[in-house]
Amino acid sequence: MKITVVGSGFVGQTAAMRLVEKGLGEVCLIDIIEGKPEGIALDLKQAAAIEGYEPRIVGTNDYADTAGSDLVVITAGFPRQPGMSRMDLLSKNAAIMRDVIANVVPGSPDTIVIVVSNPLDEMTFLAARESGLPRERVFGMAGVLDSARLRWFIAEELGVSPNAVDAMTLGSHGDAMIALPRQATVNGTPLPELVDEATLQRLFQRTRDGGAEIVALLKAGSAYYAPSASVVAMALAIIRDTKDVLPVCAWTTGQYGISDVYVGVPARLGRGGVEEIVELDLNDEELGALREAAEGIRAKCADLATL
Ligand SMILES: NC(=O)c1ccc[n+]([C@@H]2O[C@H](COP(=O)([O-])OP(=O)(O)OC[C@H]3O[C@@H](n4cnc5c(N)ncnc54)[C@H](O)[C@@H]3O)[C@@H](O)[C@H]2O)c1
Numbered sequence: 001m002k003i004t005v006v007g008s009g010f011v012g013q014t015a016a017m018r019l020v021e022k023g024l025g026e027v028c029l030i031d032i033i034e035g036k037p038e039g040i041a042l043d044l045k046q047a048a049a050i051e052g053y054e055p056r057i058v059g060t061n062d063y064a065d066t067a068g069s070d071l072v073v074i075t076a077g078f079p080r081q082p083g084m085s086r087m088d089l090l091s092k093n094a095a096i097m098r099d100v101i102a103n104v105v106p107g108s109p110d111t112i113v114i115v116v117s118n119p120l121d122e123m124t125f126l127a128a129r130e131s132g133l134p135r136e137r138v139f140g141m142a143g144v145l146d147s148a149r150l151r152w153f154i155a156e157e158l159g160v161s162p163n164a165v166d167a168m169t170l171g172s173h174g175d176a177m178i179a180l181p182r183q184a185t186v187n188g189t190p191l192p193e194l195v196d197e198a199t200l201q202r203l204f205q206r207t208r209d210g211g212a213e214i215v216a217l218l219k220a221g222s223a224y225y226a227p228s229a230s231v232v233a234m235a236l237a238i239i240r241d242t243k244d245v246l247p248v249c250a251w252t253t254g255q256y257g258i259s260d261v262y263v264g265v266p267a268r269l270g271r272g273g274v275e276e277i278v279e280l281d282l283n284d285e286e287l288g289a290l291r292e293a294a295e296g297i298r299a300k301c302a303d304l305a306t307l
Contacts, residue, residue: 001025001239004069004108006100007076008037008059010224011116011231015073018232020044020057024239027057028066031076037061067107071238073231074127076100077117079222080215086119086174087300091307093117094126101130109133112273114234115140115249116227120173121297124249124262126304135251137273142173143247143264144230149210150179153203158186158194167191168247169207170264170286171293177264178289179204183280237269250274256282256290261301263294 003019005012008031016029029037041059048055058065066072077093080086097117105111113133115124124140131138146169148162155162166185171178181200184191192200206213214223237244248267252258255265255277268276282290 001070002028002068003071003073003235003239004028004030004066004104004111006030006066006072006074006104007117008033008040009075009079010221011079011227012073012075013040014224014228015075015116015231016040016057017044018228019235020048020055021051021053022232022236023053023056024232024235025056025070028069029057029059030061030063030066032061034061063103063107066104069104069108069111071114071235072104072108072111073114073116073235074100074104074123075116075231077123080118080211081221082216082219084215086211089118090122090300090303093119093123094304094307097123097126098130101127105131105133111137112238113138114231116231118173119300121249121262121264122300122304125297125301128251128262134273136275139251139267139274140173140249140262141227141231141234142249143169144233145227146173146177146207146210146264147247148226148230150184150203150207153206153210154184154186154191157199157203160186168266170247170266171290172264172297173249175208176289176293176296177208178286178293179207180280180282180286182283234269238271238273241271243268243270243275245269245278248274250277252277252294255279256287258291258294261294261298263290263297265290 003025031037037059045055120142128138151165250267266278267274
């Protein structure tokens with residue numbers, strides 16, 4: 001597998017590091033800043049003898065080097081600064097996304113694309129529209145991250161390992177994120193049996209605000225360790241064709257009564273990309289929230305036409 005990571009900023013370079021360390025394929029790291037991806041690739045090659053991985057990475061500013069990619073991860077774009085919402089990035093990152101797609105897709109017409117740049121749901125739609133690729137091969141990373149954040153907050157609250165916690169979030173990457181208490185478990189016990197409603201709501205709200213909390217602490221830039229781990233979890237499911245079900249910003253075709261919009265839903269990932277959107281048994285409230293999130297994203301995507 002050849003994996004291109006576009007953008008060698010914090011998320012791109014940590015994703016590249018995890019991909020190389022796990023030996024998931026030949027990694028091509030590209031950025032517009034001269035020397036940056038080359039320097040990171042060289043640094044990662046020099047760590048190979050210590051960490052014991054094969055140094056299968058190239059850093060470049062030339063899109064010709066990305067040709068023949070099986071998977072393209074797009075992290076190019078501005079991150080949030082304190083006080084900014086993800087939506088404040090829309091117009092600047094839309095221009096970057098158009099540029100990236102125009103450059104990367106012609107050389108890799110059979111690729112799968114994972115979008116990471118924010119605002120995530122809208123950038124995923126834009127990448128799909130501009131690329132003309134089949135929609136099951138263009139999707140976004142947000143739900144794996146939001147779910148991991150929720151799992152950590154639950155683990156911290158209950159004093160258990162995050163590995164003992166299962167939880168999934170759906171909807172949009174932002175205020176319309178939907179947590180599913182009935183699906184969340186700790187060592188197999190449903191979460192609502194372990195904490196009261198007020199605690200549940202507090203944990204869900206902290207998850208919704210999870211990115212902003214880190215932005216405020218860092219004071220410059222946004223999270224990247226958990227985001228890059230989330231990207232690589234998706235890449236692994238695709239490359240190893242695991243058919244794992246992960247929360248993914250995927251194109252809907254009638255599932256949950258939602259059509260023709262990208263929104264966070266559980267998706268089976270494999271070598272074909274999104275191979276199935278899995279329909280969980282949601283109650284009316286959860287279903288209503290998911291549909292509302294989808295309509296919010298649809299409206300914002302319509303705004304893209306004016307940019
Ligand atoms: N989906 C998520 O859950 C999630 C999580 C974290 C960050 N993000 C988003 O990912 C993006 C990257 O975050 P970061 O922290 O790595 O930012 P960063 O500023 O560290 O890196 C961005 C990189 O993109 C590069 N870039 C800009 N324009 C480019 C172009 N046209 N072609 C190629 N490269 C270009 C920049 O030179 C820079 O190196 C941001 O939009 C951020 O909001 C999303």
